[in-house]
Amino acid sequence: MSRSPSLPERPRLDLDPDMTPEERLEALRDHFEDIVRVNEQLTEQLNDARDRRQDLTDEVDQLERENETLKTSSLYIATAEELTDDGVVVKQHGNNQEVLTEVSPSIRDSLEAGDRVAINDSFSVKEILDPETDARAQAMQVDGSPDVTYDDIGGLEEQIREVREAVEEPLVNAQQFRDVGIEPPSGVLLHGPPGTGKTMLAKAVANETDATFIKMAGSELVRKFIGEGARLVRDLFELASERQPAIIFIDEIDAIAAKRTESKTSGDAEVQRTMMQLLSEMDGFDDRGEIRIIAATNRFDMLDRAILRPGRFDRLIEVPNPDVAGRERILEIHTEEMNLSEDVDLRAMARETDGLSGAELASLATEAGMFAIRDQRTTVEQRDFRDALEKISQDEETGSQPVAFA
């Protein structure tokens, strides 16, 4: 801050008793001139001070306005990494920038290392995020014991065999791999059209091996949890190691592992970071114990080949739409609990449903049941299946969604 200029000295009048009246008059005149000069200087300084005060008032107003905006503007998400005597080290999500920042005593008392916090533009910690708003809980679906079995999956015998070999065997028979001296496949990639049973396959292996099933959807990572993708991927593997044996299932992996594009927008950079984190987790995977990783995609063509290298997703399993025998089996599975009339011919329905996925066949069975209910019957007849098929084909033409099916 600039120092205020010093005040001019007060003029002094020195009258000598020996002075002649003329000399006294002269001295008084000089004194009068000095007073006028000092008065002018003081007036000038007073005016300067008034201007300065006005400037400062304007500055305060502006700062107050900025402060208000800061208080109401968005906050960034960070993790409190370390609590030190000099302050708190926070790491901002997204760009991983680490800063030492101060925290108000009221927040400091309840803050622990590892907490997710909201920080403002000046990196000051504004609040500690509630664990309920924690993205980790929202982004991952954890199922201690999924109830899907291999018997619930129709028409994928070959795929089930491959998944058992690549995922189940290394989990239940790890010693066998050690004895032979080979590494089991690190990751298995299931690829094929939507609704063909990829998620079911992953859940069934988890069930069969008594492993925890942990699912994360790639699309949600990039859409819902912007800036947190890489951290969530790290958390995913951490959680799996806490809950092993575990099956990590990454659905829609294409959302985070698409081929690199030329553009360098921040969104792309963020997706890249998420993918790099996934690759590094997979590369350090050998010593992770009883964790297996399965990913799924409907867009195999879009994948960055880097994720298919040995030691990463090196076992590819195609999960296509079911053939006629597969469709019949899927219809049998999904009508098992239904009260079917004698005339129902599932084989005939299987022949008529070429191109339908497992999920669509599941909806077909539900829709058929709905037609029976509409007709106030408790038995489902062949005509209900035909009506349901017609409805599903129409829905497909108009683009509306088939009945949601568990």
Ligand SMILES: Nc1ncnc2c1ncn2[C@@H]1O[C@H](COP(=O)(O)OP(=O)(O)OP(=O)(O)O)[C@@H](O)[C@H]1O
């Ligand atoms: N092969 C199948 N056998 C029995 N049911 C199936 C089969 N495929 C799909 N379904 C039914 O469709 C539903 C959805 O299947 P699932 O979620 O496993 O498909 P997905 O391949 O993972 O789909 P997406 O690619 O859209 O994620 C299942 O809950 C099940 O009811």
